[in-house]
Amino acid sequence: MASGGRTINVLNVAEKPSVAKAVAVILSRNQGLRVRDGRSRYNKIFEFDYAIRGQPCHMLMTSVTGHLMELDFEDRYRKWHSCDPADLYQAPVRKIVPEDKMDIKRTLDEEARRCQWLVLWLDCDREGENIAFEVIEVCRAVNHHLVLRRARFSALIDREIHQAVQNLVDPNQWFADAVDARQEIDLRIGASFTRFQTMLLQDRFCIDSATDDRNLVLSYGPCQFPTLGFIVERYWEIQAHEPEEFWTINFTHRSDEGIATFNWMRGHLFDYTCAVIIYEMCVQEPTATVTKVRQQEKLKYPPYPLSTIELEKRASRYFRMSSEQTMKVAEDLYQAGFISYPRTETDCFSVRTDLHAMVQEQQGHPVWGSYAQQLLDPGTGLWRNPSGGGHDDKAHPPIHPTKFSSGESRWSQDHHRLYELVVRHFLACVSQPAVGAETTVEIDVAGELFSASGRVILARNYLDVYRFESWGGSVIPSYAVGQQFIPTTLTLDSGVTRPPPLLSEADLLSCMDKAGIGTDATMHDHIKKLLDRFYATKDANTRFSPTNLGEALVMGYDDMGYELWKPNLRSTMEYDMKEVSIGNKSKAEVLANCLQQMKACFLDARVNKVKLLEAMAIFFERSNADEHHAAGEIVCQCGNCLESNMVLRKNRDGNFMVGCMAFPQCRNAVWLPGSVSEAIVTSNICNSCNPGPVYLIQFKFRRHEIPPGFDVNHLGCIGGCDETLRQLIEICGTGSRNPAGGRGATTTSNNVRQSDTRQRACIYCQQTGHLSGDCQSQFSGSRNAHSHGTNLQSGESSIPCTSCGTSCVLRTANTANNRGRKFYSCQSQECNFFLWEDDINNGTRGRSMPRGSASNPSRRGGRGRGGQTGGRGADTTFVSATGDPLSGRRCYVCGDPSHFANACPNRGT
DNA sequence: GCAAGGTC
Numbered sequence: 027m028a029s030g031g032r033t034i035n036v037l038n039v040a041e042k043p044s045v046a047k048a049v050a051v052i053l054s055r056n057q058g059l060r061v062r063d064g065r066s067r068y069n070k071i072f073e074f075d076y077a078i079r080g081q082p083c084h085m086l087m088t089s090v091t092g093h094l095m096e097l098d099f100e101d102r103y104r105k106w107h108s109c110d111p112a113d114l115y116q117a118p119v120r121k122i123v124p125e126d127k128m129d130i131k132r133t134l135d136e137e138a139r140r141c142q143w144l145v146l147w148l149d150c151d152r153e154g155e156n157i158a159f160e161v162i163e164v165c166r167a168v169n170h171h172l173v174l175r176r177a178r179f180s181a182l183i184d185r186e187i188h189q190a191v192q193n194l195v196d197p198n199q200w201f202a203d204a205v206d207a208r209q210e211i212d213l214r215i216g217a218s219f220t221r222f223q224t225m226l227l228q229d230r231f232c233i234d235s236a237t238d239d240r241n242l243v244l245s246y247g248p249c250q251f252p253t254l255g256f257i258v259e260r261y262w263e264i265q266a267h268e269p270e271e272f273w274t275i276n277f278t279h280r281s282d283e284g285i286a287t288f289n290w291m292r293g294h295l296f297d298y299t300c301a302v303i304i305y306e307m308c309v310q311e312p313t314a315t316v317t318k319v320r321q322q323e324k325l326k327y328p329p330y331p332l333s334t335i336e337l338e339k340r341a342s343r344y345f346r347m348s349s350e351q352t353m354k355v356a357e358d359l360y361q362a363g364f365i366s367y368p369r370t371e372t373d374c375f376s377v378r379t380d381l382h383a384m385v386q387e388q389q390g391h392p393v394w395g396s397y398a399q400q401l402l403d404p405g406t407g408l409w410r411n412p413s414g415g416g417h418d419d420k421a422h423p424p425i426h427p428t429k430f431s432s433g434e435s436r437w438s439q440d441h442h443r444l445y446e447l448v449v450r451h452f453l454a455c456v457s458q459p460a461v462g463a464e465t466t467v468e469i470d471v472a473g474e475l476f477s478a479s480g481r482v483i484l485a486r487n488y489l490d491v492y493r494f495e496s497w498g499g500s501v502i503p504s505y506a507v508g509q510q511f512i513p514t515t516l517t518l519d520s521g522v523t524r525p526p527p528l529l530s531e532a533d534l535l536s537c538m539d540k541a542g543i544g545t546d547a548t549m550h551d552h553i554k555k556l557l558d559r560f561y562a563t564k565d566a567n568t569r570f571s572p573t574n575l576g577e578a579l580v581m582g583y584d585d586m587g588y589e590l591w592k593p594n595l596r597s598t599m600e601y602d603m604k605e606v607s608i609g610n611k612s613k614a615e616v617l618a619n620c621l622q623q624m625k626a627c628f629l630d631a632r633v634n635k636v637k638l639l640e641a642m643a644i645f646f647e648r649s650n651a652d653e654h655h656a657a658g659e660i661v662c663q664c665g666n667c668l669e670s671n672m673v674l675r676k677n678r679d680g681n682f683m684v685g686c687m688a689f690p691q692c693r694n695a696v697w698l699p700g701s702v703s704e705a706i707v708t709s710n711i712c713n714s715c716n717p718g719p720v721y722l723i724q725f726k727f728r729r730h731e732i733p734p735g736f737d738v739n740h741l742g743c744i745g746g747c748d749e750t751l752r753q754l755i756e757i758c759g760t761g762s763r764n765p766a767g768g769r770g771a772t773t774t775s776n777n778v779r780q781s782d783t784r785q786r787a788c789i790y791c792q793q794t795g796h797l798s799g800d801c802q803s804q805f806s807g808s809r810n811a812h813s814h815g816t817n818l819q820s821g822e823s824s825i826p827c828t829s830c831g832t833s834c835v836l837r838t839a840n841t842a843n844n845r846g847r848k849f850y851s852c853q854s855q856e857c858n859f860f861l862w863e864d865d866i867n868n869g870t871r872g873r874s875m876p877r878g879s880a881s882n883p884s885r886r887g888g889r890g891r892g893g894q895t896g897g898r899g900a901d902t903t904f905v906s907a908t909g910d911p912l913s914g915r916r917c918y919v920c921g922d923p924s925h926f927a928n929a930c931p932n933r934g935t
Numbered sequence: 936g937c938a939a940g941g942t943c
Contacts, residue, residue, distance in 0.1 A: 068943055092941025099937095108938065114937090126943095153941055209939070216938030224936075247938050361943080369942090548940065777936060 029255055031081065037141040038087040038177075039134070039161050041148045042276070043069055044367070046089035048182045049147055050074060053191060064088055064133035071137065078191055086137050093153075094160040095121040097209045098218070111221040112216050112632070114342035126445050131164055138165035143173045146197060147190075149421045150178055152607055155201035160198065180420040181376055203613035210617060211599060212248055213476040215249050217625050219246035219590075222628070223579070226635055231646040233560075233575060244579065245559055249544045251580075253552045254561050255591035256537040258572045258580040259528045267525030273301035273518060275308060277476050278471070280514040283503035288314075288469060288476035294521065304474060311472040312516055316509040318468040324481070325461055328454040328488040330373040330415035331424030335539050336366065337447070338826045339532040344494045344569050345443050349531055349550035355440045356425070364429045365448050369547040370422035374414020379410070379423065381456055387430040388449060397453060397491045408487060412455040426452045450491050457488035460497055467505045471513075528569035541593035542600050551588040565767050574645035586631055600726035643675055644685075661744060662720040672696070673746075674705055674723060676760065684723075684744050696744050699733035704820040715745025727754070 040046040050072035052058060058336035060073045072087040103109050103117040123131045138144065144165050148154035158176065165172055175194035179186045192712035223242045227233075233242060274294035279286050329336070337356065338349040347355075356368035373379060388398040395809045400406045427449045434440055466479040480502035489495060529537070534553060538544055544552050572580070580591045589595065604621065605611040631638075661672045661684050672684045682698040682705045698705065711719040725740045732738070732754060742751040837854040 066943095090941090091943055094941090096940095097938090111937095149941090157941065205940080212938040212940085214938085218937085220937040222941055241936075245937060249939065357943085545940070547942085551939085577937095 033075075033082040033084050035141040036076075036083045036085050036143040036144060036145055037134075037137050037165065037172075038145045038147055039084055040087070040089040041154055041157060042091060043089045045071060045089050045147060045149075045182065046070070048089040049187055050085075052182070052184050052187045053087075056775040057777045064129075065136070066091075066133060069130055069133060071133070072720035076191070078194070083143075086141065088137065090127075090134075090157060090161060093128050093157055094123055094130060094164065096124050097121050097213055099213075106221055106225070111218040111225075112625065112628060114218040114221075114642070114682070115621050115628070117214075119165075119210060119213065121160070134164050135160065135168045137829060138169045138172060141169070141172065143175060145191070145194060146174070146176045147179075150180060151419060151421055152201045152603070153196050154421070159198050159199075159202040180418075181378075181423060183376075183378060185378070188671065200609050201607050204603040207606055207613045207616050207620075208599065208603050211620050211624070215628075216245070218628055219631075220244065221395075222246075222632060223638065226638065227642055230649055231343035231637070231642050232649045233646055244575075245555070246590075247552075247555075248599065249548070249552045250561075251561075251591045252541065252543050252593040252596055253534065253538060254556050254572065254576050255580060255593070256534060257529055257556070257562050257570045258577055258591070261572050261577070264525040264528065267523075269522040269524065270296060271298075271520055271522050272296050273298055273756075275305050275474070275476075276515070276519055277308075277314065277471060277513050278291065279314070279503070280579070281503045281511075284501055285514070286467065286478040286480075286505075288467075288478040288500040291468075291475040291477055301518060304462055305516075307472045308474055308516060312513050313510055314469040314471045314476070314513060316467060316505045316507050317470050317475070318466070319505055319507055320466045320468075322464055323461060323484075325459040325462045326489070327459040328457055328492065329451060331375055331412055331449050331455050332426070332448065333371055333373045333415075333417060333424060334369050335371075335535055335549065336373065337425055337444075338550060339535050340494065341444060341449060342531040342535075342568055344447065345440070345706060346566075347440060347443070348554075348564070348568070349535060350554045351440060352444065353550050355438070355444045359441060359445055359448075362434075364431055366424075366428050367422045367428050368425055370425060371417050371419040371546050372422055372424050373417045374456075375412055375424060375426075380602075383427060383454065384428075385456065388427065388443045388453065389555070390430065391432055391449075394450060394453060394491055401453065401456060408458055409456060410458045448495070450493065454492035457491065458485070460487050460489045461485040462497065462499070465504075466503060467502065471516075508581070528565075529573055531564070531568045531570070534570060541597060543593055543596055569801050578641045578645045579638070581644070582641035585641060586634045588627065588631065590627070590631075604882055616659050647652040661723065662715075664718060665717070697755075698725075698744075699727070699751075700730075701727045701754065703728045703739050712743040712745050712747060714747045715743055720745035725751075874919055 038046070038049070040049060047070070050061075053076050054072075054074035058074055061070050062073070064071045068091060069089045072085075074087075074571055075087050076083050078083045095889060098104065099117055100115065100118045100120055109117065144162065146158040146161060148158045148161070151180075165175075174197060177187075177190040178195055220243065223246060224242070227244055228242055230541070231584075272294040273296075273724065274292075275290045277288040277290075278290065280873075295304075324607070332340075334353075340353050341347040341352040344347060353368065356365065359365045360368050382402065385398050385401050389395050389402070391398065395844040401408050415786045420836045425448055427445070431445060461484045463482045463484055464479060465481075466477060468475055475884055480500050481498070482501065483497060485497045489497060531553065535549055538549050538552070543549070554895075556570075557564060559575075560573050562570050562572050564570050583590045599620065602611065602616045604856045606613055661674055664672050674682065674684050682702050683695050684698065685695040702725050704724075706724045712722055722741050722743050727736065727738045727740065727743050729738050736750070736754065740750060744751070745758070
């Protein structure tokens, strides 16, 4: 750059008004700084004189508010019915300045005309670089001779800003290109899929969540759908969870100093027999010997400096504030100058930050002021330079207080809370960690190891100011190695595994953060969008569940085999954007490649739209507008829930079924033969099936898929009286409902796949676990007769039951641990006698055990498992330390001798 | 009536 010469006019543009002001104040050193209004009421113009490398400059400093332009399709493609949505993959797009940004554009037009240079002070990230090119486009349009320069700065501090202006560089086209590509891909994918699925589903189904169907938009977006995917996936995981009973041994010891609870170092066992055997060993030799006493100092560190996502997560955890509300309130506090810029990824303070000055500001606060004073007093040793979490967006510092307040009268409760969180978090960051003394004691009882631990907090330090976190302390008696004692209680306790909880808002933010879905400034928007679109709901505990609509959409795409609802698509895009931003790939190359793939995916999805329709049909009634699928094909009342009707439907694989309308609450279903090509509910009522009316169905079978002798046309009944239908189901099966390629190739907890199997109910007794060919109700009239289930081979011989006097049948176990092993099991439902055949040969006596226990082979075949059961606390029971658990013959859940654990009414409460 | 990203 030339130095000296006449003064030139330099137009400086920042990304937001606050940065324009800060830069102007720093560069002008607050001397001779003038400010005037521009065309836009938010974006002032600052004027001052400055010399860049000796060149005298008259500086005009103004700002935009984020992006100045928007990408959209050209007019003729804007209307929804103007074109085939598939055309949106190549429809021309253009960047325009939207109406609400025109004032800013006018300011730039006017100021650029009289300037020789344009210096771009946009944030130093990819979006900032892209906005820089938008500003260039606007300014160059009115002044072709503008010299373009870019200021690079990583913080709004004097040295950085002066250095930046003295070392101006060129704008980075690669960074801007990466954003252009992202914008175009997002627009084309979002618009095409949104139009497609909205127009496909909106009028076909009665979607109850929308008050006005015309306003219902079923949007698709590369960020909103993966976010929904996280919610649905967790929901499915919970649905698929089958509680499993486990067993653990607990040991307590009371002395003059208090009580110690020793936990079994094996944790817990799912094998009841093993647990009982070990427990029995402990009962027989209950003396404990202390093998290890370990004392150590533990530190609990304060959190890292506050980034946006952490602020959102913590406000959700501590105050149950939604991320959207958090950002709204944080923006308010920022605008009023109380906290720093709230959209930041940075979680470490620059070494140049004057942290002491920030603490000093807080000394006068009535609540935490005294803590701030202690921090500043070197005598307390409370100060500690904060550690960082390793993230730095190079644009903004961590969120911290910028102005003292003991609370403003106009603040809402949320303003008070959020300001308090920001201040306390900041004070915690510059404090020493809490210090605790932990004692761990290990004991040996009959060769089994148990451990107990206690903690005494020696110094609370940062916990004194960070009231949102706690660190539990508990005291245990002191022990010495070699010391021996007898337990106060020694118990065999049962519990059941529990499903994971629904995703909380903090969990969801973590999932998004980890997968790179959205940015710190937009994550809360995506979450809100799911609620606005009726895709998900949030309960009082800030936990998210999918709505029927959300689940149906994800299920539909999943059934197509697409991962459009998973984060991979976005991750791949992000990877490509990175490649563009470092010059490894060109924008054109990435766009062409990505759009070609997405268009193919779109066209394929359209071919497979029946999957979406079927998934929706599981949850929603067809609307009258959908003439082809008129609603109201009621077959009979549901014999399972007794509340809803069973209706004829085509399932997701194109096969017919009769399912309860209350799905998914009631999963009663009758799967019809795969050889059925047509099925229509008639007005004829079956004369023999009860409870009535059961409407007959007119079936048409595919000729080549049924045996000779059967008619392709058949008026059938699903109520249980129809022998022809039963035979065809046995012969043809119930259609190819093979879920391969469907949900969750990545997960074993694929509930829908599992529920499909579970849903395969016997058409006669409506129970799952067996097919109609095995239904005992058709032979003996007794449902109890097959209670040992389908995983057991039938009995071969019998011996008298030594427990109740009836007989025991010899069976073969088919469980993972004992497959092929023979055992005798009492035929009586009231008796629980059970004996391994090889134990007879070994001279072991028979034993009674709860039928629900892990080692009892009857468990897996039976229908003993209820729904979701409670946690360990509710299930814990005690067997006296001197009692013999093997002769107890009583329920291990409640101790009642009249029944066993599998039949216990307290299970699941 | 569509996306996601800036910001007021």
